[in-house]
Amino acid sequence: MAEEEVLAEVEAVQAVYGDDCLLIEAYPPHLHVHLKPRTADVSSQQFVEATIGMKAGPLYPEEPPEISIIDSKGLDDQRQKHLTASIREKAFELASCLMLVALCEEAVERLSDMNHPDGNCPLCLYPLLDKDARLNSLPFMKLMSCFHCFHCDCIIRWWNWTQVQSEKEITSSSTSTSRIMQDQQGMHRVMEESMGKCPVCRKVFLARILNTCLAWLALVAIWIFQKSCTDLKTSVFSGRKDQGNPAVAAFLQ
Numbered sequence: 001m002a003e004e005e006v007l008a009e010v011e012a013v014q015a016v017y018g019d020d021c022l023l024i025e026a027y028p029p030h031l032h033v034h035l036k037p038r039t040a041d042v043s044s045q046q047f048v049e050a051t052i053g054m055k056a057g058p059l060y061p062e063e064p065p066e067i068s069i070i071d072s073k074g075l076d077d078q079r080q081k082h083l084t085a086s087i088r089e090k091a092f093e094l095a096s097c098l099m100l101v102a103l104c105e106e107a108v109e110r111l112s113d114m115n116h117p118d119g120n121c122p123l124c125l126y127p128l129l130d131k132d133a134r135l136n137s138l139p140f141m142k143l144m145s146c147f148h149c150f151h152c153d154c155i156i157r158w159w160n161w162t163q164v165q166s167e168k169e170i171t172s173s174s175t176s177t178s179r180i181m182q183d184q185q186g187m188h189r190v191m192e193e194s195m196g197k198c199p200v201c202r203k204v205f206l207a208r209i210l211n212t213c214l215a216w217l218a219l220v221a222i223w224i225f226q227k228s229c230t231d232l233k234t235s236v237f238s239g240r241k242d243q244g245n246p247a248v249a250a251f252l253q
């Protein structure tokens with residue numbers, strides 16, 4: 001295939017992916033493309049992303065490009081292998097056709113299929129999503145810096161524990177004057193300004209995102225309270241209707 005046609009294809013990839021496309025070499029094409037699932041416009045709904053490397057040789061497109069994952073978030077080894085294998089399979093299917101855009105689309109398709117947190121909460125080792133009863137799953141959150149996911153309850157407890165540890169370190173290593181100053185700073189140090197490190201990969205995150213967790217936990221507490229009231233109300237008004245405590249019944253209404 002003529003070099004001009006291949007160069008035109010590279011331009012097309014750049015046009016489609018803009019800043020997400022890093023051109024290493026125009027000919028033979030060598031690109032890194034940062035790809036997200038289709039739902040990525042809503043960042044809270046994005047749990048995976050990957051930068052795919054496509055390195056073609058002089059025989060491209062008769063010979064498919066080499067495919068590699070340069071970087072990824074939210075994908076364990078197994079899902080990374082699945083993604084690479086799917087793109088390679090597509091590349092062999094399309095051999096002798098210009099395929100770079102199609103390979104990116106294949107990757108986006110697979111990322112969209114895999115766009116959910118997988119496995120267990122790294123802190124308590126219980127599943128993030130209860131596959132049999134999704135409605136019963138505990139609320140979880142994602143760190144934007146690395147896409148590692150944790151139950152809200154677990155990350156808040158972990159965060160509080162790290163705060164206690166760092167307070168202890170300050171106390172044991174400070175003079176009394178500076179300790180007083182640090183205690184005051186500590187009291188005024190709100191989550192808005194604090195930085196944390198992911199307990200799995202140590203990437204830095206802004207602690208203010210934990211506020212979302214606190215909001216979720218408050219909502220869950222209200223929901224549990226309302227549910228327990230409803231359950232109690234049911235038992236008062238149905239099962240033990242004639243023995244129901246009028247004071248309780250009045251409160252529940």
Ligand SMILES: [Zn+2]
Pocket residue numbers: 121122123124125126150151154
């Ligand atoms: Zn957990």
Ligand SMILES: [Zn+2]
Pocket residue numbers: 143146147148198199200201202203
């Ligand atoms: Zn992490």
